[in-house]
Amino acid sequence: MYNEMEYQEEYRMADLIRRQWLGIITAEEQAELEAWSLQEEHARLYAKIRNQAELQKRNLYVDGLDVDGVWHKLREQIADVPVRKRRFFTRYRVVACLLLLIGVGTLLVYNRYSRLQPSDLLVQSIHPGSSKAVLITNEGKQIILQDSLNQEIQVDESVTVKNTGLLAEYCLQDLQAAEQAEIKYNTIVVPRGGEYEVRLPDGSYVWMNADSEIRFPVVFTGQTRQVSLKGEAYFKVEKDSLHPFIVNVYDKLKVEVLGTRFIVDNYRRKSGVEAVLVEGSVKIAGCKMNHSVVLTPGQLINYDKKSERTKVQMVNTDDYISWIQNELTFDNDKLADIIINLNKWYGVDIECPSEFAEKVFMSFSVRNGENLDEILKAMTLVAPIRYYWENGILHILPRKR
Numbered sequence: 001m002y003n004e005m006e007y008q009e010e011y012r013m014a015d016l017i018r019r020q021w022l023g024i025i026t027a028e029e030q031a032e033l034e035a036w037s038l039q040e041e042h043a044r045l046y047a048k049i050r051n052q053a054e055l056q057k058r059n060l061y062v063d064g065l066d067v068d069g070v071w072h073k074l075r076e077q078i079a080d081v082p083v084r085k086r087r088f089f090t091r092y093r094v095v096a097c098l099l100l101l102i103g104v105g106t107l108l109v110y111n112r113y114s115r116l117q118p119s120d121l122l123v124q125s126i127h128p129g130s131s132k133a134v135l136i137t138n139e140g141k142q143i144i145l146q147d148s149l150n151q152e153i154q155v156d157e158s159v160t161v162k163n164t165g166l167l168a169e170y171c172l173q174d175l176q177a178a179e180q181a182e183i184k185y186n187t188i189v190v191p192r193g194g195e196y197e198v199r200l201p202d203g204s205y206v207w208m209n210a211d212s213e214i215r216f217p218v219v220f221t222g223q224t225r226q227v228s229l230k231g232e233a234y235f236k237v238e239k240d241s242l243h244p245f246i247v248n249v250y251d252k253l254k255v256e257v258l259g260t261r262f263i264v265d266n267y268r269r270k271s272g273v274e275a276v277l278v279e280g281s282v283k284i285a286g287c288k289m290n291h292s293v294v295l296t297p298g299q300l301i302n303y304d305k306k307s308e309r310t311k312v313q314m315v316n317t318d319d320y321i322s323w324i325q326n327e328l329t330f331d332n333d334k335l336a337d338i339i340i341n342l343n344k345w346y347g348v349d350i351e352c353p354s355e356f357a358e359k360v361f362m363s364f365s366v367r368n369g370e371n372l373d374e375i376l377k378a379m380t381l382v383a384p385i386r387y388y389w390e391n392g393i394l395h396i397l398p399r400k401r
Contacts, residue, residue, distance in 0.1 A: 284310075328365065
């Protein structure tokens with residue numbers, strides 16, 4: 001049985017290794033770490049960590065991490081494990097602690113601890129996608145944006161789109177002519193494995209996540225500025241108190257704002273629609289809601305598609321917008337939701353028993369550029385899962401007892 005002192009010691013060693021990688025370790029801390037590493041039971045593990053040149057090259061993101069909170073969460077997870085299974089967790093406590101401290105991809109060195117043998121899986125070298133999208137004009141013409149680098153695309157007599165391969169910026173050339181002309185709509189579609197940024201005609205910015213679609217008029221006219229969203233997007237809305245900005249989502253559900261920053265998650269495969277307010281104020285309303293809900297910064301609203309009920313709670317907004325900085329953050333998320341995010345980020349088909357996926361929860365971060373197989377191997381360290389590839393499809397299953 002491991003006591004609190006032993007847990008604290010291994011947390012301490014994991015943190016010292018982190019500090020050593022960052023180059024901020026003191027002479028006293030280095031001596032403490034070396035003394036620990038010379039012990040027979042620690043020497044092999046420490047040697048493998050130090051010999052991984054890949055770890056030295058990583059851009060570690062731990063500076064702003066609440067390591068004490070992470071360690072507390074790790075201890076709670078270990079405490080929930082049945083005693084007969086706890087040996088697996090205690091054997092790799094330093095590994096698990098490092099996993100939470102420095103991120104998933106850095107722990108490729110520990111893939112030998114996975115219950116899967118090399119013969120059980122086909123190693124896939126799959127990386128996240130890049131900036132790419134398709135612009136569909138009012139007439140149905142499709143323009144592949146990543147192939148139109150630094151070009152101007154004429155989408156209307158008075159509107160052009162300046163495209164850089166990262167950003168599609170709508171530019172109004174003649175406001176009076178545009179307001180008198182017939183309303184035309186554009187649709188921007190981001191495929192799986194992609195992402196894109198759009199500057200709408202009113203100056204509002206939209207960061208679109210993978211497997212998402214937004215439809216909007218090339219010129220906003222009338223009393224409101226309305227767009228329709230499928231998938232996930234982060235909005236930074238240009239303030240205009242006379243013309244509210246409205247995002248139409250699932251089944252006549254609307255998010256109405258004046259000027260603010262927020263995120264909307266409306267993926268078809270998810271059981272609910274979510275909106276998270278980062279700054280400002282938004283109102284969520286719909287014909288199937290008993291009453292509208294006004295969010296304050298830091299709040300999340302979840303609308304359950306099946307029960308038609310809403311739930312509001314406080315969240316860490318950074319976890320929900322981390323993908324804009326090319327990072328996915330999961331904080332005690334269901335495996336089912338993790339699979340959806342990996343599917344759209346890496347553009348792969350993933351199959352997993354739905355009942356199992358709803359019962360398994362994990363916390364970790366993924367940075368853009370990390371190989372999917374590295375992520376999967378690390379996931380097997382912190383959850384009772386196994387995986388294999390077959391005909392290009394990733395299968396995630398419960399770990400065999």
